[in-house]
Amino acid sequence: MTRAAMLRGLSRAIVYTQTGDPTSVLSARTFSLPPPAPGTLNVKLLLAPINPADINVVQGVYPARPSLEALPDSAPTDQLFVAGNEGVAQVTHVASDVAGLNVGDWVIMTKPQSGTWASARQLRPDDVLKIPREAGEVHAATITVNPPTAWNMLNNFVHLNEGDFVVQNGANSAVGQAVIQIAAARGLKTLNFVRNRPDFPDLASKLKALGATEVLTYDDLTDRALVKTIMKDWTAGKGIRLGLNCVGGKDTTNMMRLLGEDAFLVSYGAMSREPLTLPTSPFIFSNLTCTGYWQARWSKTHSREDKESLMKSLVDLIVAGKASALKEPEHEILTIGAQDSDEVAAQKVRDIMSKLLKGQYGKKVLLNMESPV
């Protein structure tokens, strides 16, 4: 093999050998990626997001985790976890026995915890789905977790008619923003709650530009007069039938008061780490259903055709030209350069972890890991 060919085969991954504090357990490893083994393909990762759940996986407090693996040029006993669940990649090599995928295709991951915080990986065709390039890199890198979660929560619990309200907290999260946009595309109204902050008016304007009907803070939920107005005037006395909970804690208890008869309160996140306490009476007298939603479970229990169909619906929303109903999440790209040493690469990731762990970062961070030279 020529030196150039060998260099093309180098990859780098963000790895850990034991779960714990992401600002200390993460490191970077450079390894050489062999040509695809039979039944596999090699991909170059284009962008991979850092989602809150990815941080929880590294911390060891999330129910899903990657499998231990040995990198291709390591001893079988040198086992580690490669971090990263979501991302978009470009196919660079395909084994001769693999059909339906070609060099240059863009793919997203269908297998959870595929180890996407890497510059290149070897994957199985069953673990990826082709995605059209028109989706754009940022959308494609962030399309398998948050938008489908929003889509399924809006569709799978309550039959909503045009003009109906949905209420949610954590409305400025990536999921919350997808909820706002998908709901608006369906003609649904959204009542959106966020934490108070000095630049609240700017945040409210930004969410309204995405299609939010109303944006309020958790403090507003303790204003009895406002709650009465929402119930009586905004929802024409019907109350709201779908509430989405990203946060937990007492703010969610307060938000539940906006729900009407036969409503669903669907919890998908626990960002405040506070338990959810609910009064008993709405369960008895208003037939409240309080349940949870996990996209990973949906993926595990649905067919490849279901996943393709959901991705198509989302891509259709994205690529509708000027009428695009789903905008890219606000983001920044963290590049791990080809010239960076493994130590520099790891430090860049650990630094962003410590910023994200402080909260209120406001932007989705996407890793762009160049192949090392």
Ligand SMILES: NC(=O)c1ccc[n+]([C@@H]2O[C@H](COP(=O)([O-])OP(=O)(O)OC[C@H]3O[C@@H](n4cnc5c(N)ncnc54)[C@H](OP(=O)(O)O)[C@@H]3O)[C@@H](O)[C@H]2O)c1
């Ligand atoms: N169940 C599922 O299938 C599923 C799928 C996707 C995501 N999720 C979960 O959904 C949540 C949001 O994910 P994402 O990717 O959309 O996140 P994101 O874009 O990083 O947004 C994080 C959100 O959490 C809020 N937040 C952070 N710390 C908080 C605290 N202590 N109290 C109250 N709010 C807090 C942030 O509000 P500020 O701006 O005020 O900080 C922001 O709205 C995460 O818990 C994630 O694991 C679940």
